[in-house]
Amino acid sequence: MQVFWTKLKKTSYEAQVDECGKENLYVGNGYEYEVTKPAVLHIVTQGTGTFTVNDTTYHLKKGDVFLLLKGMHVKYHATGETPWHYMWVGFSGTHAISFITRTSLSDEFVLLNQNTETLFKLIFKICILANSHTPEDTHDILLKIRLFELLYFLTQQNQKEIVIPDQREATDLKDALEYFNDNFKSKDTTVDNAAQIANMSRSQLYKRFKKQFGASPSRYLTDLRMAFAAEQLKFTNKTVQAIADELNYDVSLAFSKAFSKYFNCPPTQYRKNYKARKALQSE
Known part of the structure; x- marks a missing residue:
């Protein structure tokens, strides 16, 4: 059950928050499809579920993260007795996609058993802004700033070794x-x-x-x-x-x-x- 799903009008081709959402899935419910969006980052906030990509299945719990990139064939389903809750932020743009490819997430697609409290707060801030956004206000500026903060945090915490040797x-x-x-x-x-x-x-x-x-x-x-x-x-x-x-x-x-x-x-x-x-x- 989708708690909310906010989609935003395209305003930038360099870095753009496209959507934010929160969903509660009950055991047995889930999705299987080929990703058509440039990038969608999810964080689990409650319950357990599975995420399958490239014939590998990951068991996810609160605090775990999974990333969807365009062209991936994915499956994710709730598995526990309590509902599986997760939030997501979708983004696009040449700079945004370039930044996410600097992280280990772009190769491994999941973050497991890590302290992701700061990451959750960054995603939560983006979703709050996105939900109150109108085309006439200045939230698009703040959304871009928040997106850069999110991507910068990810590159610092989960960067590929070959990206920034210094x-x-x-x-x-x-x-x-x-x-x-x-x-x-x-x-x-x-x-x-x-x-x-x-x-x-x-x-x-x-x-x-x-x-x-x-x-x-x-x-x-x-x-x-x-x-x-x-x-x-x-x-x-x-x-x-x-x-x-x-x-x-x-x-x-x-x-x-x-x-x-x-x-x-x-x-x-x-x-x-x-x-x-x-x-x-x-x-």
Whole structure:
């Protein structure tokens, strides 16, 4: 029984969350088919089941993970007395598929007997966002960020040895990413500082970011700031000035110009448009 299944409109050919869902299967129920979606990552949240691919059957329990890739012939069924619960996130795009192929999952298709609590939290966050997403809001930005976080986590925890032989490089990029995520509100947060923290030149950081995330460091920083601003406009009563102050803009006009350039809409109008859509949905 499907608890929910959310499908999203295609907006990116580099990295895109296509769908999210949760299903409860009872003993004997399941599926057998050839996968047509680019990639669908599942995590078991309760009960037990089997997953068969390439004539190999895996017995899965809570915390175990299995990956479906396009062209695979798969079977998965519930086996225990209690319902088998799992969640999934489907994704596509040249960068997203490239990232998942860097992991051992792309060869082994399962993660067994591992601590996947962080992975579950990442998938859960994506599903929550996907369920509240509308084509007009900014959740597509956050969804892409969350997808990159998920893929980055997988590449670090389950990477193929041949992909990144220099472990220091992976750590350096993680340091830069954490610097942006933790300090994006500060006006002192810059690409130059991130490069220094990552112990590489600005051009090296740019190339690494483009390769890993499909976006430049400055674009990633802008995405974080604008996504935060949009969420504040939608879900709080803060003034434009207050949001500008929180993001450490010297004057609110500079913030309004940056927001308008990013969304093609001034902050005040963006808030009005969101409230109008919500009012229509509640009628």
